[in-house]
Amino acid sequence: MKLFRNDEAFKLDVLREVGNIGAGNAATALSTLLNKPVDMAVPTVNLLPFEAIAERVGGSEAVVIAIFLRVEGDAPGNMFFIISREQARRLLRDLLGFSAGENEEYSELELSALNEIGNILAGSYLSSLADFTGLRMSPTVPSLAVDMAGAILSYGLLQFGTMGDDALLIETTFLEGQQEAEGHFFLIPDPESFEKLFRALGVPI
Structure with missing residues (x-):
């Protein structure tokens, strides 16, 4: 079945629910890891073209911190958690208690903490998507980079x-x-994975 425009709202509603459950799972995992309450706001969920990603995080020349990994299984693809240096410092300072990156340099411990947060987020969102779809999806070991978004x-x-x-x-x-x-x-998602995901989510294609 063809995907009609009035199915777009339904598609985003389903994806928002995936995001909500993933955020709840991530908050629980972070609270357990840090032994302190951690909350996450109800996430905003959107679909956008791949080429718009860099612009969304401040432009291709903006220096950011990115945790990225490969999704393997029934619907392969790629995942990125991208955060600005300012927001990373805030996250490390307020959530983890570091006096982080004041000279735009990060210690191994700070980078490891950011990597672990990205790993928890990836696992939580991926787990909620796998539960919703019934598809087998698993993340590879994440990598971390500090560089321009375009690079x-x-x-x-x-x-x-x-x-x-x-x-x-x-x-x-x-x-x-x-x-x-x-x-x-x-x-x-890889090009052939989008249709698999939306069919499994009950969105008519």
Whole structure:
């Protein structure tokens, strides 16, 4: 069945629910890891073209921190958690208690902490998507880079091969008391994976 425009709202509603459950799972996992309450705001979920990713995180020349990994299984693809240096410092300071990256340099411990947060997010969102779809999906070991957004995405293309045309964006906001820090989480299914995902989610194609 062809996907009609009035199915777009349904498609985004399903993806928002996936994002909500994934955020809840991530908050629980982070609370357990840190032994302190961690909340995550209800995420904003959108679909956007792959070429719009860099612009969404500040432009291709903006220096960001990115955790990226490959999704393997029934619906392969790529995942990126991208956060600005300012938001990373806020996240490390307010959530983890580091006096982080004041000289735009990060210690091994700080980078390891950011990598683990990205890993928890990836696992949580991927687990909720797998539960919804019944598809087998598992993440590879994540990698971390501090570089310009355009360079990171180009490296991802070289590392993982051709990316899909579209990305699922989940705007992720961490809350700790009155403090908050924001990041961008992208799932970029391989070209043949989008139809599998939406069929499994019950969206008519």
